[in-house]
Amino acid sequence: MSQADFVVVANRLPVDRDDDGGWRRSPGGLVTALEPVMRKTEGAWVGWPGKPGLELEPFDFEGTHLVPVVLSADEVQNYYEGFSNDTIWPLYHDVIAAPRYRRVWWDAYVDVNRRFAEASAAAAAEGATVWVQDYQLQLVPALLRKLRPDLTIGYFHHIPFPAYGLFSQLPWRRQVLEGLMGADVVGFQRVADAGNFARAVRRLFHYTTKASGISVPLEDGGNRNVLAKAFPISIDTESYIEMAQRPEIQARAKEIREGLGNPKAVLLGVDRLDYTKGIRHRLKAFGELLEDGQLTVEDATLVQVASPSRERVEAYIQLRDEIELTVGRINGDFDTMDHTAIRYLHQAFPREEMVALYLAADVMLVTALRDGMNLVAKEYVASRIDNRGVLLLSEFAGAADELGSAIRINPHDIGGMKDAIMRATEMPGSEQGRRMRALRRRVLDHDVTDWSRSFLDALAAAKR
Template sequence: MSDSYEFVVVANRLPVDEVTAEDGSRSWARSPGGLVSALQPIVRRQGGAWAGWTGQPGDAPEPFDTDGMHLHPVGLSADDVDRYYEGQSNGTIWPLFHDAVEQPTHRRPWRQAYEAVNRRFAEAAALLAAPDGTVWVHDYQLMLVPAMLRELRPDLRIGFFLHIPFPPVELFMQLPRRADILRGLLGADLVGFQRPLAAQNFLQLTGRLLGLDPQEEHVVVDGRTVTARAFPISIDVTEVEELAADPAVQAEARRMRTELGGDRRLLLGVDRLDYTKGIEQRLEAYGELLADGTVSNDDVVLVQVATPSRMRVKEYQELRARVEREVGRINGEYGAVGQVPVHYLFQSMNRAELVALYLAADVMVITPLRDGMNLVAKEYVAARHDDQGALVLSEFAGAAAELPTAFLVNPHDVEDLKRAITDALHADGAEQAERMKPMRTQVRDNDIDKWASDFLETLGTISEDNDKGLGGLILDGDDLRHGGNR
């Protein structure tokens, strides 16, 4: 097979964004984010390939090489974007897998488009992968790909990782064509989840819906052993620490504090504008703290960064309107000329700006109603090289299991939110350090490189057990753990 690759990543998006220069010329720049930081060195070192969508509807551009990777764009039409991406992926699967915080919508054309696009991705991976190669498929948009790929290329070692929660059995059972999703995932040798309970939910469903016999973390399918296990994802700790140590970033943090009122204590929320993130409940709790006099506009300010997300979707448009209305109400009732209790930023921010905010914040408030992990929590911890600052963290974020010394909170309980925020504001320097140090150790010892290496090493071992051997993928040593990120 010509132009084939020992290691192939398959994800909804390519690891690059198209950039248009002032003269109209176009080029590709690496996308931000931990997943790209973790996998790009491995793909590059293996001379590997990455299949994904460019993010723009229309015909896919020709495959191209950049930064040591072969990139294979998969085209999505405007109709695909509407039905597969915004429909089945984000209108059905996303809310259902986040405990139905918003009511999922079920439409047959969406499911048909999801299947068709998943097949397109599977065909791309089958074309790219070398004999006995390794393919790593990512996330909820592509849950049918492993089985489709297995049918096309039974020689391959296939891994899958779900970045969002996997729902309890009772919720998953609501999904039309639910068994198809399970069969799709069972095409992989290794199915990775954020938390152990998610893996248990998946295995339980294989018995209930497919009549299989899961034992511990394994289930046998067509003579193959499929393993389901938790691999909690993490961040590029080195990148965050280097930014936090940058004098320019530190100066920006000081400037932010001065502009926000100098001596006022800073509460910070950083989220995508999504109904799973608990922004409305956070604002409600903060408004009540102002109303009952627990905090005042003179001594506390909340900065809420809400990154635009899926703004073509009606539910997200309505959420934005509600959030902005509540921000306006709080500022109108409790603000003063030149000083407001809530600074609301509906915009994306670059990495340096975010780390400056992390350094400036006295209290980071991360209160999703449901979240697979929440990497902002880990970024805040990694940035606080001074061992100061306080983290208020939802019990329903995957990160809570790894960061138990945070101020843990039930985000559905406004009184509990108020308590946690107040306790965090009152924590002195000694208590902050006592809580922060073990969290920093946890995050540094379990960074994004370790996550990728643990998954791929496990996949290699499992594939050996399934008589596939290790192929050409090199999985051992510091080169894998730290390649390109140190």
């Protein structure tokens, strides 16, 4: 294939391997968001195929040219599990868990980012637009600019960007900022994240930062403008509405409630099993409400879906043990023969089952201690075509900036969370309707297509 005018660079390719060795499209939100753009532009996607040591030639899949980047088992361990997920992830999520700074991880991160940049440079046509995705590839923009100054480069940061007091811990902080400043547009989930990035640049490099962008000096004495701005990501709203309207999914929602013993209120948490999600805080609040007698198992059941995540990282192994111990203790204390306090599901479910769960749930609990966005909150809202249900939303999730009609909570305030849960379970239908209509308006107006269009428009403006 000839080189592409539009190239996406992400840690993973947008496909998963079938059992029979074929390929299927990944279910992720980013893949859904970019699919229309990739089809229209006949673009290329650079990424890791998901298995260590898997060497593949570039291939075409459903109108997209896929360019695999090979990673060895050591690189997966050091670049991905190590630096990306044991250094950057905890550091950028307010040090909820302690980040580890290991030079061997950093060296692997540099090497892998260089390979991604080289693969992207080879895949891009003259004057192409390249869009780099997320924290695993923070060095790629500058490396790519050095290789291909003719390109227009965007970078989107899907997770939070920390305040300087935390970011300054990183031994390689200057290199990371230099990497990101290789982009023409650096996108963040929240205005506060873009502000944190600009302040870090000002503190370390003393560059001029304004709302219009960061002025980066060039070797020839001129300046290059880097726009750092919030572009809150969203979901494919229409697909959730379509699923919520299907009679078989509505019937499944009724079946779920019946299987739980038809309690007055079904509370729902849906998360990756991650220490940033506030699952422990949620369980504590719910357990105390049962202890206090404010809720009974006949009245309320908490369904907690915790999909497996980074199962080889020590902090995640400990978290799973702790959560399962807590669930077991609460259920042991409060279950009856007919009713369970917490239905805990350590597994991932297809989207149709998730929509049925959203329709079955009276209260959605999003209690993240820190979250770039939290698309589950938006999925719940999009699915509630009946304009019912209550969203409890942590103020530390990016979605809180947009979903102002949710009940906002501070997940560290267990007493406040208990009050909010009681308020939600007792909320009259008229108030539920008023809040949900406002939430749905926001999610419908700002879907994932709107997100990708607004970012690409900013990139196009940078190109002019």
